[in-house]
Amino acid sequence: MANQKEYLRNRADSKIGKIVVDRDLCIGAASCIAVSGETYNLDNENKAVVLDPNAADDATLLMSAQSCPTKAIWLFDKSGKQIFPK
Amino acid sequence: MDKSKYVIIGGGAAGVAAAEAIRQIDQNGSLTIVSDEKHALYSRVMLSKPNFFLGKIPFDQVYLKGDDWYRENRINFLGGQTASSVDGVNKIISLTTGEKLPYEKLLLAIGVRARTLNVPGADKSGVHYLRTLEDGKKIMADLKTGKTAVVVGGGFISFEMADLLKLAGLDTTIILREAYFWEPILDEASGLMIENSITKNGLKIIKQAEIAEINGADSVTGVTLKNGRQLSSDLVLCGIGVINQVDWLKSAGLAVNKGILANEYLETNLPAVWVAGDIAEYKDVLLAENVQMGNWVNAREQGRIAGLNMASDQKHQFKFVSFYTTQGLGLTIAFVGDVAPGRDRLIVPRGAPALNSYARLIIVGRELVGATLINRTAELTTIAKLIENNVDVSDHHAALADPDFNLKKLLT
Numbered sequence: 001m002a003n004q005k006e007y008l009r010n011r012a013d014s015k016i017g018k019i020v021v022d023r024d025l026c027i028g029a030a031s032c033i034a035v036s037g038e039t040y041n042l043d044n045e046n047k048a049v050v051l052d053p054n055a056a057d058d059a060t061l062l063m064s065a066q067s068c069p070t071k072a073i074w075l076f077d078k079s080g081k082q083i084f085p086k
Numbered sequence: 087m088d089k090s091k092y093v094i095i096g097g098g099a100a101g102v103a104a105a106e107a108i109r110q111i112d113q114n115g116s117l118t119i120v121s122d123e124k125h126a127l128y129s130r131v132m133l134s135k136p137n138f139f140l141g142k143i144p145f146d147q148v149y150l151k152g153d154d155w156y157r158e159n160r161i162n163f164l165g166g167q168t169a170s171s172v173d174g175v176n177k178i179i180s181l182t183t184g185e186k187l188p189y190e191k192l193l194l195a196i197g198v199r200a201r202t203l204n205v206p207g208a209d210k211s212g213v214h215y216l217r218t219l220e221d222g223k224k225i226m227a228d229l230k231t232g233k234t235a236v237v238v239g240g241g242f243i244s245f246e247m248a249d250l251l252k253l254a255g256l257d258t259t260i261i262l263r264e265a266y267f268w269e270p271i272l273d274e275a276s277g278l279m280i281e282n283s284i285t286k287n288g289l290k291i292i293k294q295a296e297i298a299e300i301n302g303a304d305s306v307t308g309v310t311l312k313n314g315r316q317l318s319s320d321l322v323l324c325g326i327g328v329i330n331q332v333d334w335l336k337s338a339g340l341a342v343n344k345g346i347l348a349n350e351y352l353e354t355n356l357p358a359v360w361v362a363g364d365i366a367e368y369k370d371v372l373l374a375e376n377v378q379m380g381n382w383v384n385a386r387e388q389g390r391i392a393g394l395n396m397a398s399d400q401k402h403q404f405k406f407v408s409f410y411t412t413q414g415l416g417l418t419i420a421f422v423g424d425v426a427p428g429r430d431r432l433i434v435p436r437g438a439p440a441l442n443s444y445a446r447l448i449i450v451g452r453e454l455v456g457a458t459l460i461n462r463t464a465e466l467t468t469i470a471k472l473i474e475n476n477v478d479v480s481d482h483h484a485a486l487a488d489p490d491f492n493l494k495k496l497l498t
Contacts, residue, residue, distance in 0.1 A: 024137065027132070028418065028420075030383060030410070031383045033466075033467055036469050037470070041464065041467050042466055043463075044418065044463060044464045044466070045418065046334055067386050069132060070131075083139070
């Protein structure tokens, strides 16, 4: 599966350096938007896109990824190590 | 059994979100989840997605929590166990095994069941519903050998099944009792957009028809409609709605209507008993009415709020615009807020079926309460915000009806 979109994050108070949305896995359930409407939106293909990778704090981002019913949101730390899903 | 500080009946999205929220506040209070399914939390919404069904996504991707999560969070998971009664005075749950489970605080996140077809032959092998992982596995097995399929119902299960069956290469006919697809939630114009995409993709639809009988010996070989017409079919997939199982709770004195009644804090009428998820018929503060919402985001968010209320002294209000979306056969469909028809609702159409982009904005009084969107899902978040912020749209009906007008302008 190569249909992934990467969003770099550069918040000083954050351990998370990158958000990845797997567009093949994403089904547009929009639970990420329910957790953080500042970070995500749906596009017209009904896939989640990141509007602002720096909008939410780490706890909120983690919750948004955990809420996804298809584990389509992956979080990486600033050294590139995957934080979620474990 | 030992007393648990927190008992959650239901191991789905709402029950697990509640457990997560409880553990944010109270790391050590004893917590038991009773689930009549033996599995750790899995993704109920993935069950109807073609990529999952057709094996393009590894099967194990359906599990959202592993056994380690329950262990690390000190959750006593009673999988494959069914609660049979609640004693709200002495605060004891009885299980069907006869065991007693005392609680301090109880969450009912029991979900709903698939409505079953009540016709002769409905018990034959090859007749399917889609609610649980076990249901999904049975359909997956039958898809491998089936050549023809009948889908019963005109809602989102049958829409997603239609897409899936087409991709799986089965000759498929959809049977609708209604006059058009998704009646009465959608209008006829929206329903026809969906029907056009279904038939364009080579599937057949028979409207205003009902199944009289399922034919075959032990396994399905076809169906007979009430008008006598016969169709041959290797499998029958039913998406004909859900039923609320609340009768077993009435003896506890729990107030129920269709679902379990709750206020805006998701408290039931019984002390120390909360409700969350599909079964909750709660007071919606944005809509100022009692509603029941059956979707993933609503279950997660209600579970979270109920969990916070169970574990903290502060009361958290459930205030949330719910939504869900689906896609397939070249269409994306989204429902936002309250889309139930009737009463004093004014519908403002936005876009047009001929443009293959059509929304209906649902207004009560001066405010939006809901919307249905076909091929306009990018507007979902803005519309949810307009509902949540109680924006007065009474002077903006012309703008709402203009498909090129940017709805975000109404937010400022």
